[in-house]
Amino acid sequence: xxxxxxxxxxxxxxxxxxxxxxxxxxxxxxxxxxxxxxxxxxxxxxxxxxxxxxxxxxxxxxxxxxxxxxxxxxxxxxxxxxxxxxxxxxxxxxxxxxxxxxxxxxxxxxxxxxxxxxxxxxxxxxxxxxxxxxxxxxxxxxxxxxxxxxxxxxxxxxxxxxxxxxxxxxxxxxxxxxxxxxxxxxxxxxxxxxxxxxxxxxxxxxxxxxxxxxxxxxxxxxxxxxxxxxxxxxxxxxxxxxxxxxxxxxxxxxxxxxxxxxxxxxxxxxxxxxxxxxxxxxxxxxxxxxxxxxxxxxxxxxxxxxxxxxxxxxxxxxxxxxxxxxxxxxxxxxxxxxxxxxxxxxxxxxxxxxxxxxxxxxxxxxxxxxxxxxxxxxxxxxxx
Amino acid sequence: xxxxxxxxxxxxxxxxxxxxxxxxxxxxxxxxxxxxxxxxxxxxxxxxxxxxxxxxxxxxxxxxxxxxxxxxxxxxxxxxxxxxxxxxxxxxxxxxxxxxxxxxxxxxxxxxxxxxxxxxxxxxxxxxxxxxxxxxxxxxxxxxxxxxxxxxxxxxxxxxxxxxxxxxxxxxxxxxxxxxxxxxxxxxxxxxxxxxxxxxxxxxxxxxxxxxxxxxxxxxxxxxxxxxxxxxxxxxxxxxxxxxxxxxxxxxxxxxxxxxxxxxxxxxxxxxxxxxxxxxxxxxxxxxxxxxxxxxxxxxxxxxxxxxxxxxxxxxxxxxxxxxxxxxxxxxxxxxxxxxxxxxxxxxxxxxxxxxxxxxxxxxxxxxxxxxxxxxxxxxxxxxxxxxxxxxxxxxxxxxxxxxxxxxxxxxxxxxxxxxxxxxxxxxxxxxxxxxxxxxxxxxxxxxxxxxxxxxxxxxxxxxxxxxxxxxxxxxxxxxxxxxxxxxxxxxxxxxxxxxxxxxxxxxxxxxxxxx
Numbered sequence: 045x046x047x048x049x050x051x052x053x054x055x056x057x058x059x060x061x062x063x064x065x066x067x068x069x070x071x072x073x074x075x076x077x078x079x080x081x082x083x084x085x086x087x088x089x090x091x092x093x094x095x096x097x098x099x100x101x102x103x104x105x106x107x108x109x110x111x112x113x114x115x116x117x118x119x120x121x122x123x124x125x126x127x128x129x130x131x132x133x134x135x136x137x138x139x140x141x142x143x144x145x146x147x148x149x150x151x152x153x154x155x156x157x158x159x160x161x162x163x164x165x166x167x168x169x170x171x172x173x174x175x176x177x178x179x180x181x182x183x184x185x186x187x188x189x190x191x192x193x194x195x196x197x198x199x200x201x202x203x204x205x206x207x208x209x210x211x212x213x214x215x216x217x218x219x220x221x222x223x224x225x226x227x228x229x230x231x232x233x234x235x236x237x238x239x240x241x242x243x244x245x246x247x248x249x250x251x252x253x254x255x256x257x258x259x260x261x262x263x264x265x266x267x268x269x270x271x272x273x274x275x276x277x278x279x280x281x282x283x284x285x286x287x288x289x290x291x292x293x294x295x296x297x298x299x300x301x302x303x304x305x306x307x308x309x310x311x312x313x314x315x316x317x318x319x320x321x322x323x324x325x326x327x328x329x330x331x332x333x334x335x336x337x338x339x340x341x342x343x344x345x346x347x348x349x350x351x352x353x354x355x356x357x358x359x360x361x362x363x364x365x366x367x368x369x370x371x372x373x374x375x376x377x378x379x380x381x382x383x384x385x386x387x388x389x390x391x392x393x394x395x396x397x398x399x400x401x402x403x404x405x406x407x408x409x410x411x412x413x414x415x416x417x418x419x420x421x422x423x424x425x426x427x428x
Numbered sequence: 429x430x431x432x433x434x435x436x437x438x439x440x441x442x443x444x445x446x447x448x449x450x451x452x453x454x455x456x457x458x459x460x461x462x463x464x465x466x467x468x469x470x471x472x473x474x475x476x477x478x479x480x481x482x483x484x485x486x487x488x489x490x491x492x493x494x495x496x497x498x499x500x501x502x503x504x505x506x507x508x509x510x511x512x513x514x515x516x517x518x519x520x521x522x523x524x525x526x527x528x529x530x531x532x533x534x535x536x537x538x539x540x541x542x543x544x545x546x547x548x549x550x551x552x553x554x555x556x557x558x559x560x561x562x563x564x565x566x567x568x569x570x571x572x573x574x575x576x577x578x579x580x581x582x583x584x585x586x587x588x589x590x591x592x593x594x595x596x597x598x599x600x601x602x603x604x605x606x607x608x609x610x611x612x613x614x615x616x617x618x619x620x621x622x623x624x625x626x627x628x629x630x631x632x633x634x635x636x637x638x639x640x641x642x643x644x645x646x647x648x649x650x651x652x653x654x655x656x657x658x659x660x661x662x663x664x665x666x667x668x669x670x671x672x673x674x675x676x677x678x679x680x681x682x683x684x685x686x687x688x689x690x691x692x693x694x695x696x697x698x699x700x701x702x703x704x705x706x707x708x709x710x711x712x713x714x715x716x717x718x719x720x721x722x723x724x725x726x727x728x729x730x731x732x733x734x735x736x737x738x739x740x741x742x743x744x745x746x747x748x749x750x751x752x753x754x755x756x757x758x759x760x761x762x763x764x765x766x767x768x769x770x771x772x773x774x775x776x777x778x779x780x781x782x783x784x785x786x787x788x789x790x791x792x793x794x795x796x797x798x799x800x801x802x803x804x805x806x807x808x809x810x811x812x813x814x815x816x817x818x819x820x821x822x823x824x825x826x827x828x829x830x831x832x833x834x835x836x837x838x839x840x841x842x843x844x845x846x847x848x849x850x851x852x853x854x855x856x857x858x859x860x861x862x863x864x865x866x867x868x869x870x871x872x873x874x875x876x877x878x879x880x881x882x883x884x885x886x887x888x889x890x891x892x893x894x895x896x897x898x899x900x901x902x903x904x905x906x907x908x909x910x911x912x913x914x915x916x917x918x919x920x921x922x923x924x925x926x927x928x929x930x931x932x933x934x935x936x937x938x939x940x941x942x943x944x
């Protein structure tokens with residue numbers, strides 16, 4: 045192959061992706077802050093201190109870079125053979141070596157002092173006003189407000205059609221959830237962070253909180269948010285297939301608003317509990333089940349119940365979904381004994397939702413069982 | 429000169445010649461570099477736009493995992509071993525490696541290891557998808573069945589590396605020509621000696637950690653499962669006890685190559701030879717006590733956090749000594765800018781930038797914001813691509829005329845350099861920005877505010893990839909013919925390798941040279 049043809053190939057390889065460039069630009073909505081190049085200053089004291097520390101080190105690096113690269117470029121410019129420059133032959137100088145060992149050490153000590161101070165602040169989780177337990181699941185977050193009955197899952201709410209490019213993407217594409225974590229401002233909130241399956245990491249840049257969620261361990265972190273607002277983050281530790289699809293949304297509100305929200309949430313939880321004794325029709329259960337399926341099951345078992353061969357079994361035509369009810373309930377409520385990816389949903393969903401989703405799975409995707417299971421049956425199964 | 433190479437294919441199968449084995453390592457490594465590079469291009473193509481276009485998330489994770497594994501274990505490490513095979517005996521005046529049969533064996537098990545690793549892509553459940561760092565329990569309880577093949581592949585790679593390292597140590601310590609004292613050895617030999625000790629120290633740790641995984645998966649133990657009384661964080665400690673020295677394994681020989689090239693083209697001796705040796709040894713020592721800086725967010729006690737932060741910051745000192753030495757060597761030299769020099773200068777500049785971001789990452793409180801974002805991806809690609817890849821490329825251009833007896837095409841080399849240099853920076857510099865702006869790593873799809881820089885990075889990646897084809901072309905052309913190289917090749921280069929004819933005969937230094 046001649047050089048010219050190689051060049052033609054290289055040019056093509058470079059330009060081809062550029063043709064699509066304009067399309068995305070149009071897809072993005074105006075409100076998104078584009079071309080962001082730096083860390084956020086955030087909305088807490090810790091996040092601002094962290095930002096300052098980051099900028100301090102950055103400028104020190106820039107200063108060192110200017111000196112080192114300055115000398116390099118100067119000699120590349122001046123000390124060329126093509127300009128007839130004669131090489132000096134100096135080498136070895138203990139004094140110089142000592143100087144460029146000691147000076148950087150001093151600079152490092154200068155950096156370490158503020159860093160140590162900030163680290164002590166971040167580690168001081170004492171005397172919190174409020175404790176929230178955060179549990180990472182594949183691929184959603186669970187929030188428990190300690191000392192109250194309020195507990196819920198927070199799932200990605202971006203529709204699959206946007207991810208698959210069938211619909212234009214909304215401004216908060218992949219950074220939106222069905223239920224955000226609601227917290228009061230100006231209160232010291234302690235997060236107790238753990239995980240149910242694999243390691244996740246709970247990260248909200250505006251709060252400068254990033255902590256690994258590790259199964260079997262409870263990590264601590266804290267924040268005190270100063271401004272009301274919505275702060276978005278993402279899981280930061282690779283946790284499997286949908287690692288990129290488990291965002292975090294924190295809604296910080298004034299304290300009284302927080303309390304009324306908490307009361308409403310507790311009342312709603314009580315109402316769901318009451319529904320356990322109600323008898324539902326097939327259609328009611330099927331419709332509710334479809335919604336639950338979309339948030340709790342679809343990530344693995346896929347939209348048409350086809351699963352992913354070799355990784356996640358299909359529900360369409362599966363032995364369990366078309367077999368005895370007890371085995372099906374056992375699989376959903378207690379999880380799979382052989383495959384840890386199939387979680388125990390008994391602790392994650394209410395009896396109503398469990399009954400609905402089981403009913404749905406038995407009659408959707410061409411499974412023609414047509415039978416129903418009632419919330420009370422699920423409750424009895426759980427208590428067995 | 430007793431005899432030449434065996435005719436035919438069996439020459440390569442049965443060879444115990446360090447030059448043949450060196451060439452095989454280098455070709456193997458280049459093939460892996462292209463394969464791992466193609467996987468990187470799949471990743472960049474998917475990340476060209478928000479939304480899922482080309483691959484599904486599960487396959488995307490397989491690509492990031494395999495890209496990392498293949499580049500680290502298949503491209504960078506074998507390339508350095510290849511260079512060591514070719515150059516160490518010639519640099520110390522030895523006729524061959526100390527353990528030639530083991531040398532053959534340590535190369536020939538590698539293709540099998542990688543064939544096994546790559547075959548997992550075609551297995552049910554797909555290839556390993558848990559990242560090249562394979563954190564448990566994602567890589568144990570939650571792993572695809574192919575993880576077992578991955579474990580055996582890692583075992584074989586480890587065995588190969590350990591044998592290679594033992595061979596290099598044995599060669600350097602026993603086979604130096606009369607008068608070649610330790611402190612007269614070229615820096616490439618020094619850095620490899622230290623690297624070999626690192627390999628012998630940490631590859632067994634890697635073997636240990638994957639064996640613990642194997643036990644957890646198949647034999648009911650619970651090393652890494654909290655439910656069975658184990659500890660998922662233990663995995664990370666053991667892994668990074670291997671993993672941090674590993675990153676120095678991938679950079680120390682690079683220091684040696686650059687320390688050979690810069691004095692040649694600056695026509696001036698290396699500024700501080702002995703301080704370079706001591707700095708290398710210091711870096712190697714420090715590499716054993718900084719591993720947990722990869723784990724600042726796992727929830728270590730503050731004392732541990734502080735220790736690892738200070739120790740990590742300390743690495744900047746010997747690394748700084750190295751950079752200052754290279755710059756001072758260039759200062760008031762009489763420089764020319766042939767391709768090896770261009771790659772070496774780019775090495776110094778870009779590796780320093782990677783060092784700066786490394787220093788930023790060392791600051792634990794700031795690391796809470798950087799950790800597991802694209803800032804980290806930018807950092808380690810800035811130290812590995814211009815660090816390892818550029819230095820290997822520089823070394824190949826520098827010694828190719830000695831190996832083949834022919835000069836490579838200089839202008840094509842320069843075009844290769846500039847395309848690679850531009851491509852690399854266009855690819856990896858914007859990653860600093862998206863990382864700081866909040867984009868996590870290892871995600872197949874991202875929020876809209878990261879779209880612009882990702883698009884730029886993807887374009888750069890294809891440019892960088894295309895540039896490597898030019899490299900391949902140039903090397904093949906040089907192997908086949910071209911302008912004859914002189915024995916010295918360059919202007920008064922230092923080292924015994926330049927005292928033998930070009931191309932270097934099949935057997936060199938059958939009678940040891942005398943070093944003054």
